[in-house]
Amino acid sequence: MAIRSPHSVRFIKYYSVIMSSIAIVMGLYHWGIALAVLATGLFALLFFIRHLYQREKAIAALSMQLNTILHQQKRIAISDYEEGELSVLKSEIQKMVTRLFEQADALQQEKVYLKDAIADISHQLRTPLTSLQLILPRLTSATLTERERMEYVSEMTQLIQRIDHLINILLKISKIESGTATFQQQPVHIYAIVQQAAEPLLIPMELREQQFTITGSTTSTFIGDALWSVEAITNILKNAMEHTPAHGNIRVTISEQPLYTQITIENEGNHIAEEDLPHLFERFYQGRTTGQWNVGIGLALARMIIHQQNGTITVKNRSHNGVIFTIKFYQYTI
Amino acid sequence: MEIVKVENLSKTYGSGDHVVRALDDISFTIEQGEFVAIVGPSGSGKSTLMHLLGGIDKPTTGKIFVEGTDVYAQNEEQLAIFRRRQVGLVYQFYNLIPVLNVVENITLPMLMDGQKVNEERLEEMLHVLNLQGRETHLPNQLSGGQQQRVSIGRALINAPSIVLADEPTGNLDSKNGQEIIELLKYSNRTYGQTLIVITHDENFALQADRIIAIQDGKIHRDEVVMR
Known part of the structure; x- marks a missing residue:
């Protein structure tokens, strides 16, 4: 025991040294963890800020594009075919823009159609009117027999009926075309x-x-x-x-x-x-x-x-x- | 207003002595809301054309623009997204995913895109497709006509720029075929959906606004159908 005692003393000495070193290392270790957490947080924050910045930039670019479409009447491609909500939004805007241009096109066509329609209608009304104008002077002729007169009158009646029928239907058509006709559902x-x-x-x-x-x-x-x-x-x-x-x-x-x-x-x-x-x-x-x-x-x-x-x-x-x-x-x- | 523009499109398969010219310098445009039928004998190049329009294959030379985007100037990933947002595909053999049910198959392009499904629109769609009450059925529990209706729903759910249908009635009897035709025409009229259909069915082709006939990789005839 006497021989061993210094050993045990030495052992205790060593032990305390080792333990205190471990304690120091452990302390550092905790600091290490804390540091690591801090660094990760900082990194995440930077990453998030960068992401925000990029998104902000993408939104700015998108509004520039919309500005071009809106104020310069230019058709440009917006869709970029990437993943993510923003790209989906772009795609949906693209579809809406296409629809708007399509409607503008339809309006233009409508104008041309209207011009043609008016020309057609005048022509159709003028034809029976011209006939009426030709028959009318004949009625004033002094040498007209009763039968001839009746024939002319009946012809004129038919022409007037035709104009009447035409106007009736044209009114209905114009009501539908102008959207003022109400259709029940x-x-x-x-x-x-x-x-x-x-x-x-x-x-x-x-x-x-x-x-x-x-x-x-x-x-x-x-x-x-x-x-x-x-x-x-x-x-x-x-x-x-x-x-x-x-x-x-x-x-x-x-x-x-x-x-x-x-x-x-x-x-x-x-x-x-x-x-x-x-x-x-x-x-x-x-x-x-x-x-x-x-x-x-x-x-x-x-x-x-x-x-x-x-x-x-x-x-x-x-x-x-x-x-x-x-x-x-x-x-x-x- | 043009939605599709094809410029000097050529596609060759093979190399050296075995070169096959599937498409030979084709150019045309398709207007928004147009219903175009593509007809031609087997091997005329019409399916190749459809695959190129859909962004599935790559042209040897020439360009395709869809809504102003040069389709093949995009990388693979962009192309994949382009396909699911701007192209609706309907095949002869439906190509549904067997383990997904009706609703999942229809909404697949939206789910893949990370988009929320507009439930109300889906409801209406199922109504139009006459698939109500079959929401949870798997493809193998449906008839051919029903499966094709599901695939039309899948093609339309995203309101794509173009719907491409390759012989959509080819595998159906005449009654079911006519129903599919009516559905496609309905989407064309109601949504102003641009529709490009490959068909052998003359009756179907004549219901289109325009017929493009392809022969030996070239446009043989391109005429507007008056009605």
Whole structure:
């Protein structure tokens, strides 16, 4: 034990030295941790500031681009196709800008359209007016027989009726075009409106000994305006009637599809010339087979009314004879 | 207003003696909101054209601009983002992700982009696509027509600059095919969605605003369909 005691003393000495060194190192270690944490925090802060700065710069660049588009009317690409919210925003702005330019384009086209429309309308009104001007002086002739006079009067009445009809339809068209026509958004029973549309034509059809039938769904509806739709369908039926020979059939079929409700109107007249088909719904279009009194406005109005209600109308020649009009009213709007 | 501009586009496959000219110096533009049908016999280069328009392949020479962006001047990563934001693709065989359900497949381009899904728009979309009540179905629980409707939803959800459809009705019967055609036309009319469709179906092509016929890698005919 006596020999060992100095060893143990030495051991205690060493131990205390080691322990105190460890304590010092441990103290430093804690400082080290603290320092590391501080450095990391500082680094993160710098990184964040840099990120903020960069984002700020990107936003500034974006507003510069928007300024160019807005005030210089220039179309430039904004999208940069990168990841992240800012790039998504740019992409969405790009889409909006495209839409705005598209609308500006449409407005320009509208102007041209309006100019053409006015020219067309004046022409159409002037034609019967010119005829009236030619007939009128003849009425003053002293040598006129009673029969001739009656003939002139009846001719003039027809011309005036034609002007009246034309103005009526033009007023309706202009109402729709200017957006002042109100279209109801209510369920419309198709079967009922087809019946209503056919009503003023039933007597003329009977006089021509034509058969008129409605088949298909009696419960189908679409969301739209009943009165305007009647007007559209009357115009198409009138066209069908005028082109169907005596004893011919005029058939309306109503069917419901998942995406739309369909009305087809078939007549048994002559085929429409292939080159006329694409223009049939154009205002004042004069086809090869157009009758003298037909100014080509009823179908134009019909198409407008149908388009207003998110529908479409197309026309095709049937395989053997006659023509089929197909109207589709879509069930949903977005 | 033009949304797509193709300038002197050529694409050749292979090299040396085995060079195949899939597209030979093609140029044209497509207007915003236009519905274009691309027709042509097999091997005429129409699918190559579609892949180039979609930013999937790289042209040998020539350029494509979509909304003013030079598509192939971008790096791979930008190109990938360009595809999911500006291009909607509809394939003949739907190409849905089998482990994702209907809603997940439709919203995939938005989710990949880190965008929040506009729930209301999604609801409307499902309604139009006639997929209500099938939100959680997996592709293999759907019919062909339904799967194609899902893929159309996926193509439209981001309101891309262009929707490209490669024979979208090729694998469907005529009734389902017509439904798909109506849907595509509907998106064209309602959203003013620019639509480029490759088709063999003459009836479908004739419903477009414009038909581009391709033969031997060149534009053979380019006509506006009047209606």
